[in-house]
Amino acid sequence: MYHLDLNEINDETLKGLIGNEPEGKRIEYKRELPGKTDEDKAEFLKDITAFANTEGGDIVYGMADVKGVASAFMPIENSRIDGEKLRLHEIHDRWVLPRIPALTIHPVPVKPGKSLIIVRVDQSHIGPHQVIASDSYKFHGRNTAGTYTMEVDELRTKILRQASLPERMSDFRQLRIDLMVNRPEDLPTPIDDERKLVVHYLPEQTFGQIGSVNAALFTNPAYSRKVDDEGAPTHAMMGLSPRANIDGYAFMHGRGDDAIQFYAQVFYDGSVEFADSGALGTSNAEFIDHVVLEDTLFRQYRFARKIFAALEIEGRVAILATVLGARKCTIAPKAPTRLLPFVGHDVSIRRDPAFFNPLLIDDMQTVKSVEALEPLIQQVWRACAYSHAYSYKDGKYIGGNW
16 A cells, blocks of 8 residues: 555545455554553654654544454544644654654544544655653664564664665765776676766665665566556657566667667666767767757656556655766757857866766656756756756746757
8 A cells, every 4th residue: 555645545545455465564554542651652753753764554533443454443533643642753753763754644534424534654765763651762663563662783784774875875976987988898788979978877775785676577578568667768759679688687779880878787686877978969960959858767767667556666766867977068059059158167067977966866756857857857957067057947848948
């Protein structure tokens, strides 16, 4: 149920859990809302921090269970809901450090005047979160058997991994760019053109954890078909040739003369690397067609989103874009004649490689590409001396129609 938007959940959804859905890593059933004793508060705090410290999940209040399997509704009077929501938020705010950023209390009507209450806790990226009630000062996690107290080794690993994640992602990008520049034979396939757009999609949930995704999908034809249905993540709009390789799975596209123009590499930790020589124009072009570049970025985003859905990867994703071989280029709004006048100024990108700042997306499945990538596109335009991206107006993408 956690994969559903809360607004999509209704009484039929909850009825479907009865007799079918056992408690597990992402769902817990409670007959009643937490009481007012210290023990009840501690139980609530333990449950919400456990979900936040692992992969997120739902607590369904008002659902009885038999041996962990949902069995019957025990609905809550609607007249109580507002007060209980306030009380639960107050308990969280007082007794959890740091506060959980994504904690939602959502009622679902199941009978006239009565509801079940879903407490949804998303995986947190500022944790681990600690319960400080009753002098416990404990950290909790969640697995298929339920909630448990995190041991020192696991806690140390989580803290160190979280603290070093941005640096390790940056190092990964640098390593991959060095390969493209100095050892292209080590790539999924060399791309001959010097000018390239390279974009990395790095999921925080699995980055650097080899074996954290279902590698069997890489050699499953149904997987490649499912991803290919999204369409090629390149403006060239040609078919893809998928194949397994030492790093995971690659989708490639050529011009028909054995020259590779594009590839998407899916790594064994779920990370995705795009390299595209068509997004920035030919190697001798002075101007970059921003519509082609932006269309390529949007296609890549949708393609990566499809991959993460197929691999069941959720949560925050870092997007790191790099431009190679375009030091003397600048953006042309549809045609060079429409270039804004910068008399006496160099308006080219002026860096090679040009590393753009990382972009963090909390949930790619719910955010559209044109919205998610606006900060990155703004960066690209500003790198070419524009005050802002003219392809956006009043927060809406207008492409070349400005």
